[in-house]
Amino acid sequence: MKKILITGGAGFIGSHVVRRFVTNYPEYQIFNLDALTYAGNLENIADIEHASNYTFIKGDIVETDFINDLFQKHQFDGVIHLAAESHVDRSITDPLAFVKTNVFGTMNLLNAAKMIWKDNFKNKRFYHVSTDEVYGSLGATGLFTETTPYDPNSPYSASKASSDHFVRAYGETYGLPYVITNCSNNYGPNHFPEKLIPLFINNIIQNKPLPVYGDGNYTRDWLFVIDHAIAIDLVFHQGKNHETYNIGGFNEWKNIDLVKLLCRKMDDKLGSVSGTSEKLITYVKDRPGHDLRYAIDASKINTELGWRPSVTFEEGLAKTIDWFLSNEDWLKNVTSGEYAKYYEKQYS
């Protein structure tokens, strides 16, 4: 039986990866390590918590001794590392938290993997899940490829770039078998309502302003989170060692166009008079160092591994809105910190 450690499995993307691995690979033992910070909670994976091939471990990747003991105890065969501080705005106000988790935490995992695998790397794999933001900002044209030079602009992307470099350095220096993926903006169920799409859905439900940064003419490429989980599964099993794969949705949107589309869809779903949600749009002060445009060339993963998104943006957005509208308690509990308080008590 393969023992796989998934870090950050109670978070947004991690929860979809954990569910997929627990469900599709009954022969694997899946260990979900999560610190249950503000952005992660076990409600996200409540449906699989009793599966016989699943174990949850509450813990923080920054705790070196704890991580070393955990790896010694379980002798994992593979690591899929998603635990991260992920919100750009938070990284601007508290950059050190991002260095601690994203850089130091990743280092702890790399060292622990190297320690238990010694020089016997056969059938072992360290998978680092990263972001397209490491490449910096594009102008109006062009696409990020796997060979685009790193040029991170925010403390968040600098921390992810640094951790990518360390993973590659462990590959070069010690022969650690790794793969890295750099993915575009995700959206979907379980998305914490600090990011654009879930924040705006939540604000529309509550009839609150929709704060569009600057003039709204910033471009992002959007991918449904379950398609990201499918890509991670594929790369984990079929990707080549020491390779990087870009993952994207072939789906670029200017923020303001996306927000207007979301407003129209929400009006439909809520049965509001057309134009109701759009009235909530409020232009606010821009994000410092705001990257103009991210766009992904996902042809490598497409041609080498046959991956491409399985849902259109229309379908993905409809599924996302439906999920948020039928999970209003989840929304209330994550925004009020109710879940955080509950799990704090349960695990103290």
Ligand SMILES: Cc1cn([C@H]2C[C@H](O)[C@@H](COP(=O)(O)OP(=O)(O)O[C@H]3O[C@H](CO)[C@@H](O)[C@H](O)[C@H]3O)O2)c(=O)[nH]c1=O
């Ligand atoms: C929260 C918020 C965001 N925005 C803008 C900023 C960005 O141009 C765009 C999307 O913002 P965010 O949802 O914060 O996502 P962004 O900064 O692109 O980063 C996301 O996408 C990255 C992948 O590209 C991930 O690595 C990050 O973890 C994830 O947070 O919307 C607004 O105009 N108003 C807002 O209130």
